[in-house]
């Protein structure tokens with residue numbers, strides 16, 4: 001593995017004291033594979049950071065981006081400015097989303113989208129005269145990015161420690177118990193709660209598929225109390241659960257907002273956004289309504305949107321979307337090969353094309369660095385897995401075949417045996 005002398009690049013979520021001496025330099029990607037500077041090939045079992053849904057090295061996306069760059073690389077969409085790619089992708093996503101009369105607010109990523117949805121939830125209640133509805137509720141293990149509101153909503157304690165109170169009026173409930181949500185709404189006071197944020201299948205917090213009936217029940221509780229139901233589909237969307245936005249797996253649930261990012265471009269360029277129901281948008285869309293005083297420089301960036309449009313075309317025309325559901329069982333089965341190891345506490349997955357192995361408690365207590373070691377052991381087997389708090393996760397590109405899943409199973413089985 002090549003190393004870079006005296007790196008100045010501070011990696012996100014990285015123990016720089018170790019990483020500064022041992023970075024992994026990637027140079028090339030091809031479908032489910034990535035290559036390092038020595039031309040070693042690795043199976044990208046995580047689709048990078050849960051996003052390379054159509055796989056790497058797609059020339060048609062590069063071409064769409066190059067064409068748009070040459071025509072109009074970027075221009076503000078503040079005020080009345082717009083561009084055709086931003087219009088086209090918004091229209092397409094609004095049509096696809098299971099949200100009535102949807103509008104689409106475009107951002108540069110998932111954290112931006114969470115901040116947008118959190119502010120819009122509060123601002124909506126302000127506009128309709130329920131000015132005390134500020135409180136936001138999220139779930140234990142939930143990850144909603146690292147911006148202000150995302151940090152305040154984090155259900156992963158180390159992600160919020162040491163920053164003071166980043167978002168006031170926010171609380172976290174148990175990830176698996178609808179009664180906990182009801183109790184929290186009652187404790188805060190229903191007239192003070194603005195929104196509930198839910199990743200249907202929790203991703204970065206450790207891959208937790210919801211218990212049977214959970215999603216429907218919490219959606220019903222939200223509508224009973226008038227609390228906005230915000231689906232964080234940053235990982236779950238664009239085929240990861242086999243559908244456009246993931247939440248279609250619970251057909252009776254109608255979200256008020258859906259946040260998205262990652263798979264909307266498969267990461268070829270940064271893009272995210274929020275799908276908003278017509279009812280929530282109405283106070284800002286009516287004649288004479290005030291503007292939503294929110295938005296970032298690159299919202300509606302035409303080149304990022306062009307990448308997204310081509311990515312959505314690929315997902316649709318190559319029939320990749322349903323693969324997230326078709327392959328969820330086979331992936332889970334492969335990961336379950338680690339389940340009998342005494343070094344493993346639990347294997348989670350089976351709903352959506354993502355799964356995780358949690359390391360046994362005694363091993364983690366003795367060595368909190370065990371997840372990184374497990375990831376490194378899998379890398380030795382030629383498979384990239386993502387170390388999380390208590391284990392590793394996988395979420396391959398939707399182009400992965402049974403043969404690739406077999407490689408993942410072989411790698412996890414061998415790697416867990418190296419622990420302890």
Ligand SMILES: Cc1ncc(COP(=O)(O)O)c(C=O)c1O
Nearest residue numbers: 109110111143144145232234235
């Ligand atoms: C569910 C969820 N929400 C929000 C985010 C934040 O997205 P970003 O890293 O693009 O800001 C992530 C990132 O992994 C995520 O998984």
